[in-house]
Amino acid sequence: MRLGRTLPVRTSSRLGANRAAALRLTGWTLLSAAPALVCGKALALAVDQGFLMDRPRTAALGLGVFALSTLAGAWAGRQSYPWLAEVVEPLRDRLLRDVVTGTLHRAIAAGAPRDDGAAVAVARLTRQVEAVRDALAGQLMLLWQFVVTVAAVIAGTAVLASAAVPLVAGPLLAALVLFALLAPATVRRQREAFDAEEVLAGRTVATVTALRDLVACGAHEHAQREVLDAVRGHLRAARTLAAVSALRRLIVALGAHSPLLLVVLTAPDLHARGVSAGEIVGVLAYVLATLEPAIRLLVQGLGASWLRLAVAAERLSEAARRPQPAPDPRPALRPSDGSAALSGIVFAYGPDAEPVLDGVDLALADGEHLAVVGPSGIGKSTLAEVLAGLLPPDRGHVVLGGAPLERIARHDLTRVRVLAPQNPYVFAGTLRENLCYLAPDTPDPRLAEAVTQLGMDALAERLGGADGQVDPAALSRGERALVALARVYLSDARLVVLDEATRHLDATVERRVEEAFRRRPGTVVTIAHRMSLARRADRVLLLDGTRPSIGTHETLLAEVPFYADLVGFWRRGADDADRTPDRAAEVLSIPGAASDR
Numbered sequence: 001m002r003l004g005r006t007l008p009v010r011t012s013s014r015l016g017a018n019r020a021a022a023l024r025l026t027g028w029t030l031l032s033a034a035p036a037l038v039c040g041k042a043l044a045l046a047v048d049q050g051f052l053m054d055r056p057r058t059a060a061l062g063l064g065v066f067a068l069s070t071l072a073g074a075w076a077g078r079q080s081y082p083w084l085a086e087v088v089e090p091l092r093d094r095l096l097r098d099v100v101t102g103t104l105h106r107a108i109a110a111g112a113p114r115d116d117g118a119a120v121a122v123a124r125l126t127r128q129v130e131a132v133r134d135a136l137a138g139q140l141m142l143l144w145q146f147v148v149t150v151a152a153v154i155a156g157t158a159v160l161a162s163a164a165v166p167l168v169a170g171p172l173l174a175a176l177v178l179f180a181l182l183a184p185a186t187v188r189r190q191r192e193a194f195d196a197e198e199v200l201a202g203r204t205v206a207t208v209t210a211l212r213d214l215v216a217c218g219a220h221e222h223a224q225r226e227v228l229d230a231v232r233g234h235l236r237a238a239r240t241l242a243a244v245s246a247l248r249r250l251i252v253a254l255g256a257h258s259p260l261l262l263v264v265l266t267a268p269d270l271h272a273r274g275v276s277a278g279e280i281v282g283v284l285a286y287v288l289a290t291l292e293p294a295i296r297l298l299v300q301g302l303g304a305s306w307l308r309l310a311v312a313a314e315r316l317s318e319a320a321r322r323p324q325p326a327p328d329p330r331p332a333l334r335p336s337d338g339s340a341a342l343s344g345i346v347f348a349y350g351p352d353a354e355p356v357l358d359g360v361d362l363a364l365a366d367g368e369h370l371a372v373v374g375p376s377g378i379g380k381s382t383l384a385e386v387l388a389g390l391l392p393p394d395r396g397h398v399v400l401g402g403a404p405l406e407r408i409a410r411h412d413l414t415r416v417r418v419l420a421p422q423n424p425y426v427f428a429g430t431l432r433e434n435l436c437y438l439a440p441d442t443p444d445p446r447l448a449e450a451v452t453q454l455g456m457d458a459l460a461e462r463l464g465g466a467d468g469q470v471d472p473a474a475l476s477r478g479e480r481a482l483v484a485l486a487r488v489y490l491s492d493a494r495l496v497v498l499d500e501a502t503r504h505l506d507a508t509v510e511r512r513v514e515e516a517f518r519r520r521p522g523t524v525v526t527i528a529h530r531m532s533l534a535r536r537a538d539r540v541l542l543l544d545g546t547r548p549s550i551g552t553h554e555t556l557l558a559e560v561p562f563y564a565d566l567v568g569f570w571r572r573g574a575d576d577a578d579r580t581p582d583r584a585a586e587v588l589s590i591p592g593a594a595s596d597r
Contacts, residue, residue, distance in 0.1 A: 021086035025080055025084055025086075026144070028076050028079045028080035029076075029080055029144050029145055029148065030148060031072065031073070031076035032073045032074075032076035032080060032145065035066070035069045035070045035072075035073040035289075035290065038065060038066065038069040039066050039069065039070075039156075039282075039285050039286065039289055039290060040153075040156045040157070040160055040282035040283060040285045040286040040290075041156060041159070041160065041282060042062045042063070042065040042066035042069070042282075043062060043063075043066060043278070043281050043282045043285045044062075044160055044276070044278040044279045044281060044282035045058070045061075045062035045065075045278065046058070046059045046060075046061075046062025046063050046066075046278070047059075047062075047276075047277055047278030047281050047282075048276050048277065048278030048279070049062070049278070050062055052277065052278065101322065102321050102322050105322045145294070145297070146294050146295075146297065146298050149290055149291070149294040150172070150291070150294065152290070153168065153286045153287070153290055153291045153294075154168065154169060156282070156286050157283050157286055160275075160279040160282045160283055160286075161270060161275040161279045161280065161282075161283055163270055163273055163275060164263060164266075164270060164275070164280075164283045167259055167262040167263055167266060168259045168263070168283070168286070168287060168291070170259075171254055171255055171258040171259050171262070172255045172259065172291070172295075174254055174255070175251045175252075175254040175255025175256075175295065176255070178250065178251050178254060179248070179251050179298070179299065182244070182247055182248060182251075185244055186241070186244050186245060186248075189237070189240050189241040189244045189245075190241060192237045192240070192241070193234075193237040193238055193241045195237070196230075196233045196234040196236075196237040196238075197234060199230050199233060199234070200230040200231060200233070200234045203226055203227050203230040204227060204230070207223045207226070207227050210223075248299045249299070251295065251298075251299045252292070252295050252296050252299055255291075255295040256287060256288075256291050256292035256295045256296070257292070259287045259291070260284065260287045260288055260292070263280065263283055263284055263287065264284070267280050328409040328410065329406060329407045329408070329409065331407075332407060332408065332409040332412065333402075333403035333404070333407040333408060334401075334403065334408070334409075334412050334416075335400045335401020335402065335403045335408065335412070335416045335494070335495075336401045336402050336403075337366035337401045337402070337494055338364075338366045338367065338401065338416075338493075338494030338495045338496075338521075338522040338523035339363075339364055339365055339366040339400075339401055339402065339523065340362070340363075340364045340387060340398075340399065340400050340401075340495055340523060340525075341362065341363045341364070341397075341398070341399040342360055342361060342362040342363075342386070342387065342396065342397075342398055342399075343361055343396055343397050343399075344359060344360075344361065344395060344396040344397070345357050345359070345360040345361075345362075345383075345386060345393045345395070345396035345397075345398070346358055346359060346360075346393060346394045346395040346396055347379075347382060347386055347391060347393045347394050348394060355394075356378075356379040356382045357379050357382060357383060357386065357393070359547070360383065360396070360548055361548075362541065362548075362550065364523050364525070365523070366401075366494065366522070366523055367521070367522065367523060368523050368524075368538050368539065369517075369518065369523070369524045369526070369537050369538045369539075370523075370524070370525045370526070370537060370538065370539050370540070370541060371526050371528040371533050371534040371537035371539075371540045371541070372384070372525065372526065372527050372528060372540075372541045372543065373528045373534050373540060373541070373542055373543070373563075373566060374542060374543035374544055374545075374566075375544070375545075375566075378543045378544065378545055379543055380499075380527045380543060381422070381499050381500075381527060383543070384419060384497045384499045384525065384527055385419070385499075386398065387417075387495075387497055387525060388417055388418075388419040388497050389405050389408075389413055389417065390419065400413075400416060400417060400495060401416060401494070401495075415491075415492055415493060416493055416494055416495060417493050417494075417495040417496075417497065418438065418488050418491050418493035418495070418496055418497070419497045419499060420484055420485060420488045420496070420497070420498045420499060420501035421484075421499050421501070422499050422500045422501070422503065424480050424481050424483065424484030424485075424501065425484065426470060426472040426475060426480045426483050426484065427470075427472065428469075428470065428471065428472060429469070429470060430466070430467050430468060430469060430470065431460060431463050431464075431465070431466050431467070431468050431469075431470050431483075432447065432466040432467055434470055434483050434487060435447060435450070435451075435466075435483065435486045435487050435490060436487075436490060437487055438487055438488070438490065438491035438492075438493075439490045439491050439492060442490050444466070446490070447466060447490070448466075450486050450489050450490050450516075451466075451486065453489070453512075453516040453519070454482060454485060454486050454489060454512065454513055454516050455482070455509050455512045455513070456482050456483075456486060459479055459482060459483075470483070476504075477504040478504045478505050478506070478509070480504075481501060481502065481503075481504045481505055482505070482509070482513075484501065485498075485501055485502070485513055488501075489516060489517065489520060493522065494521065494522040494523065495522060495523050495525075496517065496520075496522060496523065496524045496525070497524075497525045497527075498517075498524065498525070498526045498527065499527045500527045500528075500529050502514075502526075502529075502533075503529045507530070507532065510530070510532075510533075511532070514533065514536065528540075531567055534553055535553050537553070538552075539551060539552055540552065540553050540556055540563075542556060542560060542562070542563050542566075544562050549563065
């Protein structure tokens with residue numbers, strides 16, 4: 001089991017970092033175990049010195065001591081939970097950070113697969129991280145209580161009736177051995193349950209997000225069968241896990257009920273060897289009132305928690321793994337400007353898939369503005385990601401600023417080009433932190449100029465200025481787009497790729513943003529969604545599924561019939577946009593296309 005090499009190392013370091021809370025938790029746990037040490041002796045006193053001697057006050061005293069110790073133990077147990085949270089919650093936060101960081105690093109690693117990783121990540125960040133948090137909290141509480149309780153039961157039994165110690169310790173030891181033997185099989189079943197859960201999550205998300213395509217292609221019945229197969233697989237895994245878990249109930253019978261039966265059956269012999277009736281009752285109290293609940297908690301609580309922790313920690317350890325970064329080329333080359341060149345680019349999403357890009361050649365001068373147009377799903381966003389170095393082409397070469405892409409160090413690449421995606425990312429924090437993320441040393445005058453140039457003054461004033469807090473959920477899609485565009489505008493990158501980054505802006509604001517990027521030094525490649533963007537660009541690249549065409553707007557309009565048809569669609573969409581704001585952005589969508597990739 002890899003658990004010993006993964007989570008416990010971090011767990012021990014985190015627990016050691018909060019020793020004060022751990023010590024307070026230990027103290028309250030010891031006090032909560034007081035009934036385990038007192039109950040047998042108190043009942044023996046009540047029986048031998050009270051009931052059998054006809055001393056009701058003594059009997060009441062013994063029972064009162066037992067009741068008070070129980071109340072004190074319950075109160076101490078209640079006090080331990082806040083300190084348990086002080087120990088566990090920082091670990092959960094660190095675990096979340098590790099999983100998110102590892103997932104993001106693997107997503108941007110060279111050759112990273114494009115699959116249902118988002119759905120798997122959601123399953124890990126919800127069920128599995130919470131499983132680790134809950135299991136760890138349960139173990140810290142239950143394991144220490146179990147150890148203290150067993151020690152108190154054995155010690156109390158030895159003091160009351162040493163002859164009864166083998167009757168209690170023998171079955172208890174056998175139960176613990178059985179518990180250890182069942183653990184590996186249950187771990188395997190728990191791992192299978194987690195696997196089935198991830199498969200079901202991935203299949204469900206993939207099916208729901210592709211419903212339009214599935215219906216359009218008539219593949220909905222096949223997709224339904226795949227989802228139902230995943231559901232049945234998850235059900236089988238859950239039932240198998242439940243069947244193995246049911247065997248753990250035998251441990252309770254062996255470890256707690258067997259000693260109870262043995263003590264009752266051997267009571268005459270114990271009495272003949274000098275063990276009083278009260279002492280026998282005290283031993284029974286130790287077993288029935290203290291040992292039996294402790295074993296049940298061990299098996300049903302700690303057992304299940306440990307197994308979930310073992311499997312979840314193994315999976316999360318893999319999720320938190322950061323891939324080894326590819327070594328920087330030697331010697332590394334640094335792009336000299338914002339020029340870019342693509343030659344013979346071929347890219348397909350899979351070895352057997354039709355190429356999305358096939359033989360694309362493109363040369364951009366520093367400072368040039370290019371608009372990329374074409375029907376939905378033709379590969380415009382794919383081209384943007386290949387140009388930005390996010391997708392390695394299957395064949396062909398990418399050159400940025402005179403330097404081949406594979407000869408550019410990663411830290412240099414992040415400074416020379418920037419991609420603004422269709423769905424911009426805005427994080428919780430100040431407006432300054434969002435805008436200056438790519439250029440943290442931006443002075444206030446430069447920041448104020450960018451806000452004005454992009455028409456963000458009203459938004460900045462509403463948020464309380466540059467240091468006002470940003471709630472991403474409270475921003476409209478257009479406002480989020482403006483924040484992301486300003487972030488790109490303030491960066492030092494000389495090559496800017498806008499992948500429909502202005503699609504949620506109205507025409508007036510979009511024109512203002514376009515003019516601001518015109519004044520900004522560098523090259524701009526815009527995946528266009530309005531004809532106005534293509535009309536004002538220096539050149540236009542048309543992707544039509546065959547051979548790309550490039551030229552000015554007027555040249556393509558005169559020489560490429562398909563481009564003229566697109567212009568006609570766009571013009572009708574612009575007319576409809578007066579009545580339906582997003583219509584102009586939708587007229588190029590081919591029915592059944594799920595994305596613009």
